[in-house]
Amino acid sequence: MTGEDKKSTTKRQVPAVTRALAILRFLARSNEPVGVNPIARELGLIPSTCLHILRVLEEEGLVEFDSNLKRYTMGIGILPLARAALQRNTFSVLIQPKLSDLSARFGVTGIATQLSEPGQMVVIALSQSNIPFRLQVDLGSRFPALISATGRLFAAFNVQDETELANRFQKLTWDHPPTFENWREEVKSARELGYAVDQGSYISGVTVVAVPVFGANHTMTRSIVAIGISERLKEKQIPKLVKAMMAIREDIENMQIDTGR
Structure with a gap:
């Protein structure tokens, strides 16, 4: 991979990471589970993009999805990360x-x-x-x-x-x-x-x-x-x-x- 390719890849990846972090921080501040559209509206995201990121975060255990309410909340997968950060x-x-x-x-x-x-x-x-x-x-x-x-x-x-x-x-x-x-x-x-x-x-x-x-x-x-x-x-x-x-x-x-x- 050339230097230009690396630079281009980094540029493509940064927005996705930034959006994922914004979603996690938004859910961390929310007292109740939240649906895709309110999350997207609050963060200025396209709903389909927001849904894609949420599904990836759900697969990683960082968010949880309530199939009855059709809403998302923080997942317990964040706890090992937080515990490790505090220990260090x-x-x-x-x-x-x-x-x-x-x-x-x-x-x-x-x-x-x-x-x-x-x-x-x-x-x-x-x-x-x-x-x-x-x-x-x-x-x-x-x-x-x-x-x-x-x-x-x-x-x-x-x-x-x-x-x-x-x-x-x-x-x-x-x-x-x-x-x-x-x-x-x-x-x-x-x-x-x-x-x-x-x-x-x-x-x-x-x-x-x-x-x-x-x-x-x-x-x-x-x-x-x-x-x-x-x-x-x-x-x-x-x-x-x-x-x-x-x-x-x-x-x-x-x-x-x-x-x-």
């Missing part, structure tokens, strides 16, 4: 025991998130608190990168365009939505302080504290997050919690340097 994610492996310690010390749900697809953060490690009432967060849960405390950090360190910020902000769903102006001030504060707090804006009665973890070019690629019931997580505890979370970040960074990863 050095950050998630190193931080897991530290999240457990954080949860025990402060009575919070500790999670670690990582930027995955554009505009989405995914939970890659978590530890539930041992208090009687706790928040349910699942491994692999996704949420908009700009939402809650993590979102303020993402806006502070990753997004500079004001128009883009405003447009993406309008699409967010909050229990008690802040104004864009107030949110921007909180983003500015997060940049200066190096952490962010959401007290009941995202979820009523819930306080979310987040610390950024940086990748190349000082952009935020991951975050360490603590989630607690506002009545239990008093404001005076937050500085101690933040200090503990920053210490975890420093420990992880040193461990990764030591192991050469």
Whole structure:
């Protein structure tokens, strides 16, 4: 095969891969099974093309087809891939025991998130608190990168365009939505302080504290997050919690340097 043939083959293959990934991501966000036409319409695909890709994904076990409803949903074949990715994610492996310690010390749900697809953060490690009432967060849960405390950090360190910020902000769903102006001030504060707090804006009665973890070019690629019931997580505890979370970040960074990863 010549260089030109290789280049041509690559060009022909990329759209199919991109469309398959878009379908998988769409189904991952859907709470219910979805038919071919709604998927195609949402993703701007020709229905016959969408159906062909879905059938290939079904054969590979990555999606499942309900013959009664004529609809598709995510398949369990994705689980081994996700499990392997997490097992090979050095950050998630190193931080897991530290999240457990954080949860025990402060009575919070500790999670670690990582930027995955554009505009989405995914939970890659978590530890539930041992208090009687706790928040349910699942491994692999996704949420908009700009939402809650993590979102303020993402806006502070990753997004500079004001128009883009405003447009993406309008699409967010909050229990008690802040104004864009107030949110921007909180983003500015997060940049200066190096952490962010959401007290009941995202979820009523819930306080979310987040610390950024940086990748190349000082952009935020991951975050360490603590989630607690506002009545239990008093404001005076937050500085101690933040200090503990920053210490975890420093420990992880040193461990990764030591192991050469």
